[in-house]
Amino acid sequence: MSQKLFIVFCFHISVTLASQLRPGFYAQTCPRAESIVRDVMWKAMMRETRSAASVMRLQFHDCFVNGCDASLLLDDTPDMLGEKLSLSNINSLRSYEVIDEIKEALENNCPGVVSCADIIIMGSRDAVILSGGPNWEVKLGRKDSLTASQEDSDNVMPSPRANATFLVDLFSRFNLSIKDLVALSGSHSIGKGRCFSILFRLYNQSGTGRPDPTIEPEFREKLDRLCPLSGDQNVTGDLDATPCLFDNQYFKDLVNGRGFLNSDQTLFSLDNRTREFVVHFSKDQDAFFSAFVEGMVKMGDLQSGRPGEVRRNCRVANNPAHGRNRVLKNRVDLVSNLV
Numbered sequence: 085m086s087q088k089l090f091i092v093f094c095f096h097i098s099v100t101l102a103s104q105l106r107p108g109f110y111a112q113t114c115p116r117a118e119s120i121v122r123d124v125m126w127k128a129m130m131r132e133t134r135s136a137a138s139v140m141r142l143q144f145h146d147c148f149v150n151g152c153d154a155s156l157l158l159d160d161t162p163d164m165l166g167e168k169l170s171l172s173n174i175n176s177l178r179s180y181e182v183i184d185e186i187k188e189a190l191e192n193n194c195p196g197v198v199s200c201a202d203i204i205i206m207g208s209r210d211a212v213i214l215s216g217g218p219n220w221e222v223k224l225g226r227k228d229s230l231t232a233s234q235e236d237s238d239n240v241m242p243s244p245r246a247n248a249t250f251l252v253d254l255f256s257r258f259n260l261s262i263k264d265l266v267a268l269s270g271s272h273s274i275g276k277g278r279c280f281s282i283l284f285r286l287y288n289q290s291g292t293g294r295p296d297p298t299i300e301p302e303f304r305e306k307l308d309r310l311c312p313l314s315g316d317q318n319v320t321g322d323l324d325a326t327p328c329l330f331d332n333q334y335f336k337d338l339v340n341g342r343g344f345l346n347s348d349q350t351l352f353s354l355d356n357r358t359r360e361f362v363v364h365f366s367k368d369q370d371a372f373f374s375a376f377v378e379g380m381v382k383m384g385d386l387q388s389g390r391p392g393e394v395r396r397n398c399r400v401a402n403n404p405a406h407g408r409n410r411v412l413k414n415r416v417d418l419v420s421n422l423v
Protein backbone atom coordinates (compact mmCIF):
# COMPACT_ATOMS: atom_id res chain seq x y z
CA MET A 85 0.00 0.00 0.00
CA SER A 86 1.39 3.43 -0.81
CA GLN A 87 2.20 5.63 2.19
CA LYS A 88 -0.48 8.18 1.34
CA LEU A 89 -3.16 5.57 0.83
CA PHE A 90 -2.26 3.83 4.03
CA ILE A 91 -2.37 7.01 6.07
CA VAL A 92 -5.70 8.10 4.64
CA PHE A 93 -7.11 4.63 5.32
CA CYS A 94 -5.70 4.66 8.80
CA PHE A 95 -7.14 8.07 9.59
CA HIS A 96 -10.51 7.21 8.09
CA ILE A 97 -10.93 4.21 10.35
CA SER A 98 -9.24 5.69 13.34
CA VAL A 99 -12.06 7.56 14.97
CA THR A 100 -14.91 5.23 14.16
CA LEU A 101 -14.85 2.77 17.04
CA ALA A 102 -13.21 4.75 19.79
CA SER A 103 -16.56 5.33 21.44
CA GLN A 104 -16.74 1.63 22.36
CA LEU A 105 -13.82 2.14 24.72
CA ARG A 106 -14.66 3.13 28.27
CA PRO A 107 -13.15 3.50 31.72
CA GLY A 108 -13.77 0.58 34.06
CA PHE A 109 -14.23 -1.89 31.19
CA TYR A 110 -12.87 -4.74 33.34
CA ALA A 111 -14.69 -3.75 36.57
CA GLN A 112 -16.84 -6.92 36.52
CA THR A 113 -14.62 -9.34 34.58
CA CYS A 114 -11.22 -8.55 36.11
CA PRO A 115 -11.61 -6.03 38.92
CA ARG A 116 -7.95 -6.14 39.91
CA ALA A 117 -6.65 -5.59 36.36
CA GLU A 118 -5.44 -2.02 36.83
CA SER A 119 -3.76 -2.68 40.18
CA ILE A 120 -2.02 -5.79 38.80
CA VAL A 121 -0.60 -3.76 35.91
CA ARG A 122 0.56 -1.04 38.34
CA ASP A 123 2.29 -3.60 40.61
CA VAL A 124 4.21 -5.23 37.78
CA MET A 125 5.22 -1.84 36.35
CA TRP A 126 6.47 -0.80 39.76
CA LYS A 127 8.56 -3.98 40.11
CA ALA A 128 9.96 -3.54 36.58
CA MET A 129 11.00 0.02 37.40
CA MET A 130 12.64 -1.10 40.62
CA ARG A 131 14.78 -3.45 38.51
CA GLU A 132 15.47 -0.85 35.83
CA THR A 133 14.15 2.73 35.92
CA ARG A 134 14.32 3.06 32.14
CA SER A 135 11.68 0.38 31.63
CA ALA A 136 9.05 3.09 32.34
CA ALA A 137 10.18 5.03 29.25
CA SER A 138 10.50 1.91 27.15
CA VAL A 139 6.96 0.74 27.96
CA MET A 140 5.47 4.19 27.41
CA ARG A 141 7.07 4.38 23.98
CA LEU A 142 5.22 1.18 23.02
CA GLN A 143 1.92 3.07 23.05
CA PHE A 144 3.10 5.44 20.32
CA HIS A 145 4.57 2.68 18.15
CA ASP A 146 1.49 0.50 18.58
CA CYS A 147 -1.25 3.10 18.13
CA PHE A 148 0.19 4.77 15.02
CA VAL A 149 0.31 1.49 13.10
CA ASN A 150 -3.26 0.38 12.39
CA GLY A 151 -4.54 1.60 15.75
CA CYS A 152 -3.91 0.49 19.33
CA ASP A 153 -4.19 -3.25 18.80
CA ALA A 154 -0.92 -4.71 20.15
CA SER A 155 0.10 -5.64 16.59
CA LEU A 156 3.50 -4.35 17.67
CA LEU A 157 3.90 -7.24 20.12
CA LEU A 158 3.47 -10.08 17.61
CA ASP A 159 6.66 -12.01 16.88
CA ASP A 160 7.49 -12.74 13.24
CA THR A 161 6.24 -16.06 11.88
CA PRO A 162 7.26 -17.88 8.69
CA ASP A 163 4.21 -16.27 7.04
CA MET A 164 4.29 -12.85 8.61
CA LEU A 165 6.91 -10.11 8.98
CA GLY A 166 5.72 -8.25 12.04
CA GLU A 167 6.62 -4.81 13.36
CA LYS A 168 9.42 -5.65 15.79
CA LEU A 169 12.07 -5.51 13.06
CA SER A 170 10.73 -2.41 11.28
CA LEU A 171 13.10 0.54 10.77
CA SER A 172 12.00 2.46 13.87
CA ASN A 173 11.72 -0.54 16.14
CA ILE A 174 14.70 -2.80 15.44
CA ASN A 175 17.45 -2.55 18.10
CA SER A 176 15.43 0.23 19.66
CA LEU A 177 12.10 -0.78 21.19
CA ARG A 178 12.57 -2.66 24.43
CA SER A 179 10.85 -3.97 27.56
CA TYR A 180 8.61 -6.43 25.70
CA GLU A 181 9.32 -8.76 28.62
CA VAL A 182 7.60 -6.34 31.02
CA ILE A 183 4.42 -6.67 28.94
CA ASP A 184 4.83 -10.49 29.07
CA GLU A 185 5.13 -10.31 32.83
CA ILE A 186 1.99 -8.18 33.15
CA LYS A 187 0.11 -10.54 30.83
CA GLU A 188 1.16 -13.57 32.85
CA ALA A 189 0.01 -11.95 36.09
CA LEU A 190 -3.36 -11.08 34.50
CA GLU A 191 -3.81 -14.52 32.97
CA ASN A 192 -3.23 -16.05 36.42
CA ASN A 193 -5.91 -13.80 37.86
CA CYS A 194 -8.54 -13.70 35.12
CA PRO A 195 -7.60 -15.81 32.10
CA GLY A 196 -8.52 -14.68 28.60
CA VAL A 197 -10.04 -11.36 29.66
CA VAL A 198 -7.59 -8.44 29.41
CA SER A 199 -6.20 -7.61 25.96
CA CYS A 200 -2.53 -6.94 25.28
CA ALA A 201 -3.56 -3.66 23.61
CA ASP A 202 -5.12 -2.49 26.89
CA ILE A 203 -2.02 -3.64 28.80
CA ILE A 204 0.09 -1.24 26.70
CA ILE A 205 -2.33 1.61 27.45
CA MET A 206 -2.45 0.91 31.22
CA GLY A 207 1.32 0.28 31.41
CA SER A 208 2.05 3.60 29.64
CA ARG A 209 -0.19 5.53 32.01
CA ASP A 210 1.48 3.87 35.00
CA ALA A 211 4.94 4.57 33.59
CA VAL A 212 4.10 8.27 33.61
CA ILE A 213 2.65 8.35 37.13
CA LEU A 214 5.46 6.26 38.59
CA SER A 215 7.98 8.66 37.03
CA GLY A 216 6.39 11.66 38.75
CA GLY A 217 4.01 12.70 35.96
CA PRO A 218 0.21 13.15 35.88
CA ASN A 219 -2.43 10.50 36.56
CA TRP A 220 -5.46 9.92 34.36
CA GLU A 221 -8.31 7.53 33.77
CA VAL A 222 -7.73 5.24 30.77
CA LYS A 223 -10.46 3.99 28.45
CA LEU A 224 -10.30 0.23 27.96
CA GLY A 225 -11.91 -2.51 25.89
CA ARG A 226 -9.52 -2.82 22.94
CA LYS A 227 -9.03 -6.06 21.06
CA ASP A 228 -5.70 -7.51 19.92
CA SER A 229 -4.96 -7.72 16.22
CA LEU A 230 -4.78 -11.05 14.42
CA THR A 231 -1.76 -9.96 12.43
CA ALA A 232 0.97 -7.31 12.08
CA SER A 233 2.80 -5.59 9.24
CA GLN A 234 6.41 -4.50 9.10
CA GLU A 235 5.64 -2.53 5.95
CA ASP A 236 2.84 -0.55 7.62
CA SER A 237 5.19 0.35 10.47
CA ASP A 238 7.92 1.44 8.03
CA ASN A 239 5.42 3.58 6.16
CA VAL A 240 4.18 5.45 9.20
CA MET A 241 6.69 5.71 12.03
CA PRO A 242 8.79 8.90 11.86
CA SER A 243 12.58 8.79 11.82
CA PRO A 244 14.77 10.76 14.26
CA ARG A 245 15.68 12.93 11.25
CA ALA A 246 12.05 14.09 10.92
CA ASN A 247 11.50 17.78 11.51
CA ALA A 248 8.66 19.72 13.12
CA THR A 249 6.93 20.61 9.84
CA PHE A 250 6.82 16.98 8.72
CA LEU A 251 5.60 15.89 12.15
CA VAL A 252 2.78 18.47 12.26
CA ASP A 253 1.52 17.00 9.00
CA LEU A 254 1.95 13.38 10.11
CA PHE A 255 0.15 13.90 13.42
CA SER A 256 -2.69 15.82 11.75
CA ARG A 257 -3.45 12.70 9.71
CA PHE A 258 -4.18 10.95 13.00
CA ASN A 259 -6.43 13.77 14.14
CA LEU A 260 -3.71 14.99 16.51
CA SER A 261 -3.20 18.76 16.72
CA ILE A 262 0.01 20.79 16.88
CA LYS A 263 -0.52 21.07 20.63
CA ASP A 264 -0.91 17.27 20.85
CA LEU A 265 2.30 16.78 18.87
CA VAL A 266 4.34 19.06 21.13
CA ALA A 267 2.83 17.69 24.34
CA LEU A 268 3.29 14.06 23.25
CA SER A 269 6.89 14.76 22.25
CA GLY A 270 7.25 15.72 25.93
CA SER A 271 7.26 11.96 26.55
CA HIS A 272 10.97 12.36 25.78
CA SER A 273 11.12 13.83 29.27
CA ILE A 274 12.10 10.28 30.26
CA GLY A 275 14.32 7.68 28.63
CA LYS A 276 17.26 7.42 26.31
CA GLY A 277 18.22 7.44 22.64
CA ARG A 278 21.11 5.85 20.75
CA CYS A 279 24.04 7.60 19.11
CA PHE A 280 22.70 5.99 15.92
CA SER A 281 19.76 8.41 16.13
CA ILE A 282 21.86 11.60 16.31
CA LEU A 283 25.14 10.93 14.45
CA PHE A 284 23.91 12.70 11.33
CA ARG A 285 23.09 15.90 13.26
CA LEU A 286 26.44 15.87 15.03
CA TYR A 287 28.55 15.45 11.90
CA ASN A 288 26.53 15.90 8.71
CA GLN A 289 23.28 17.79 9.22
CA SER A 290 21.28 17.87 5.97
CA GLY A 291 24.32 16.67 4.00
CA THR A 292 26.39 19.78 4.86
CA GLY A 293 29.27 17.88 6.45
CA ARG A 294 28.69 20.19 9.43
CA PRO A 295 26.87 19.77 12.75
CA ASP A 296 23.37 21.07 13.32
CA PRO A 297 23.96 24.77 14.15
CA THR A 298 21.03 24.87 16.56
CA ILE A 299 22.79 22.62 19.10
CA GLU A 300 24.14 24.68 22.01
CA PRO A 301 27.98 24.44 21.74
CA GLU A 302 28.75 23.01 25.19
CA PHE A 303 26.00 20.42 24.79
CA ARG A 304 27.35 19.53 21.36
CA GLU A 305 30.81 18.90 22.81
CA LYS A 306 29.23 16.59 25.36
CA LEU A 307 27.35 14.73 22.62
CA ASP A 308 30.51 14.54 20.48
CA ARG A 309 32.33 12.86 23.37
CA LEU A 310 29.43 10.45 23.90
CA CYS A 311 29.03 9.69 20.20
CA PRO A 312 32.30 9.93 18.27
CA LEU A 313 31.85 9.42 14.53
CA SER A 314 33.43 5.97 14.51
CA GLY A 315 32.12 4.95 17.95
CA ASP A 316 29.55 2.34 18.99
CA GLN A 317 26.19 3.55 17.68
CA ASN A 318 24.33 1.63 20.37
CA VAL A 319 25.71 3.81 23.16
CA THR A 320 22.81 5.76 24.67
CA GLY A 321 22.35 9.31 25.92
CA ASP A 322 19.62 10.92 28.02
CA LEU A 323 16.71 12.47 26.12
CA ASP A 324 16.64 15.35 28.61
CA ALA A 325 18.57 16.51 31.67
CA THR A 326 16.27 14.63 34.09
CA PRO A 327 15.72 11.30 32.25
CA CYS A 328 14.09 9.44 35.15
CA LEU A 329 11.66 12.20 36.08
CA PHE A 330 8.57 13.03 34.04
CA ASP A 331 8.64 16.83 34.14
CA ASN A 332 8.89 19.85 31.83
CA GLN A 333 12.72 19.89 31.83
CA TYR A 334 12.58 18.53 28.25
CA PHE A 335 11.00 21.81 27.07
CA LYS A 336 13.48 23.94 29.02
CA ASP A 337 16.25 21.98 27.32
CA LEU A 338 14.77 22.64 23.87
CA VAL A 339 14.60 26.38 24.56
CA ASN A 340 18.31 26.22 25.47
CA GLY A 341 19.33 24.27 22.33
CA ARG A 342 19.85 21.12 24.36
CA GLY A 343 17.44 18.74 22.65
CA PHE A 344 18.85 15.27 21.98
CA LEU A 345 16.93 14.34 18.83
CA ASN A 346 16.59 16.43 15.68
CA SER A 347 12.83 15.85 15.79
CA ASP A 348 12.78 17.35 19.28
CA GLN A 349 15.02 20.38 18.70
CA THR A 350 13.20 21.45 15.52
CA LEU A 351 9.98 21.83 17.56
CA PHE A 352 11.67 24.92 18.99
CA SER A 353 14.14 25.92 16.29
CA LEU A 354 12.25 25.46 13.05
CA ASP A 355 8.52 25.98 13.21
CA ASN A 356 6.76 28.96 14.85
CA ARG A 357 3.58 26.92 15.36
CA THR A 358 5.32 24.32 17.53
CA ARG A 359 7.74 26.79 19.18
CA GLU A 360 4.83 28.60 20.80
CA PHE A 361 3.84 25.44 22.70
CA VAL A 362 7.43 24.51 23.56
CA VAL A 363 7.90 27.90 25.22
CA HIS A 364 4.56 27.68 27.00
CA PHE A 365 5.22 24.18 28.37
CA SER A 366 8.76 25.16 29.42
CA LYS A 367 7.20 27.77 31.72
CA ASP A 368 4.11 25.92 32.87
CA GLN A 369 4.42 22.27 33.87
CA ASP A 370 0.71 21.95 34.71
CA ALA A 371 -0.20 23.07 31.19
CA PHE A 372 2.19 20.44 29.80
CA PHE A 373 0.71 17.72 32.01
CA SER A 374 -2.88 18.42 31.01
CA ALA A 375 -2.02 18.65 27.30
CA PHE A 376 -0.03 15.43 27.56
CA VAL A 377 -2.94 13.56 29.13
CA GLU A 378 -5.29 14.86 26.44
CA GLY A 379 -2.85 13.71 23.74
CA MET A 380 -2.38 10.25 25.26
CA VAL A 381 -6.16 9.73 25.47
CA LYS A 382 -6.62 10.83 21.84
CA MET A 383 -3.78 8.61 20.67
CA GLY A 384 -5.26 5.73 22.68
CA ASP A 385 -8.53 6.16 20.77
CA LEU A 386 -6.95 5.20 17.42
CA GLN A 387 -8.64 2.01 16.22
CA SER A 388 -8.45 0.08 12.96
CA GLY A 389 -11.96 -1.38 12.97
CA ARG A 390 -10.51 -4.75 11.98
CA PRO A 391 -11.61 -7.89 13.82
CA GLY A 392 -9.63 -8.81 16.91
CA GLU A 393 -9.34 -11.12 19.90
CA VAL A 394 -7.92 -11.26 23.40
CA ARG A 395 -4.59 -13.00 22.92
CA ARG A 396 -3.48 -15.57 25.47
CA ASN A 397 0.15 -14.72 24.77
CA CYS A 398 0.91 -11.18 23.58
CA ARG A 399 3.59 -12.44 21.18
CA VAL A 400 1.38 -14.86 19.23
CA ALA A 401 -2.12 -14.72 17.74
CA ASN A 402 -4.40 -17.36 19.30
CA ASN A 403 -4.70 -18.99 15.90
CA PRO A 404 -1.81 -17.86 13.71
CA ALA A 405 -3.40 -19.46 10.62
CA HIS A 406 -6.40 -17.17 11.09
CA GLY A 407 -4.06 -14.18 10.88
CA ARG A 408 -2.51 -15.56 7.69
CA ASN A 409 -5.90 -15.85 6.01
CA ARG A 410 -6.73 -12.36 7.17
CA VAL A 411 -3.58 -10.96 5.56
CA LEU A 412 -4.54 -12.60 2.29
CA LYS A 413 -8.09 -11.32 2.55
CA ASN A 414 -6.89 -7.74 3.28
CA ARG A 415 -4.71 -7.89 0.18
CA VAL A 416 -7.63 -9.08 -1.93
CA ASP A 417 -9.89 -6.34 -0.48
CA LEU A 418 -7.24 -3.75 -1.15
CA VAL A 419 -6.68 -4.83 -4.71
CA SER A 420 -10.42 -4.91 -5.43
CA ASN A 421 -10.78 -1.43 -3.86
CA LEU A 422 -8.04 -0.13 -6.11
CA VAL A 423 -9.32 -1.51 -9.43
Ligand code: HEM
Binds near residue numbers: 143177345
Ligand atom coordinates in the same frame (compact mmCIF):
# COMPACT_ATOMS: atom_id res chain seq x y z
C1 HEM B 1 6.98 13.07 17.43
C2 HEM B 1 7.62 12.11 16.81
C3 HEM B 1 8.58 11.20 17.50
C4 HEM B 1 9.81 10.82 17.03
C5 HEM B 1 10.43 11.23 15.70
C6 HEM B 1 10.39 9.96 18.02
C7 HEM B 1 11.61 9.34 17.90
C8 HEM B 1 12.27 8.69 18.91
C9 HEM B 1 13.61 8.20 18.83
C10 HEM B 1 14.51 8.28 17.59
C11 HEM B 1 13.94 7.69 20.03
C12 HEM B 1 15.28 7.05 20.41
C13 HEM B 1 15.35 5.67 19.81
C14 HEM B 1 16.74 5.11 19.74
O1 HEM B 1 17.70 5.87 19.59
O2 HEM B 1 16.85 3.87 19.82
C15 HEM B 1 12.80 7.83 20.89
C16 HEM B 1 12.73 7.42 22.20
C17 HEM B 1 11.60 7.51 22.95
N1 HEM B 1 10.36 7.90 22.52
FE1 HEM B 1 9.96 8.90 20.83
N2 HEM B 1 9.53 9.83 19.08
C18 HEM B 1 8.42 10.56 18.81
C19 HEM B 1 7.28 10.65 19.58
C20 HEM B 1 7.08 9.93 20.73
C21 HEM B 1 5.82 9.77 21.41
C22 HEM B 1 4.50 10.35 20.91
C23 HEM B 1 6.06 9.00 22.52
C24 HEM B 1 5.10 8.52 23.56
C25 HEM B 1 3.97 9.08 23.85
C26 HEM B 1 7.48 8.70 22.53
C27 HEM B 1 8.14 8.05 23.54
C28 HEM B 1 9.49 7.81 23.57
C29 HEM B 1 10.21 7.38 24.75
C30 HEM B 1 9.63 7.27 26.14
C31 HEM B 1 11.53 7.16 24.36
C32 HEM B 1 12.69 6.62 25.23
C33 HEM B 1 12.57 5.10 25.23
C34 HEM B 1 13.62 4.35 26.02
O3 HEM B 1 14.36 4.94 26.80
O4 HEM B 1 13.65 3.11 25.85
N3 HEM B 1 8.05 9.24 21.42
N4 HEM B 1 11.78 8.44 20.18
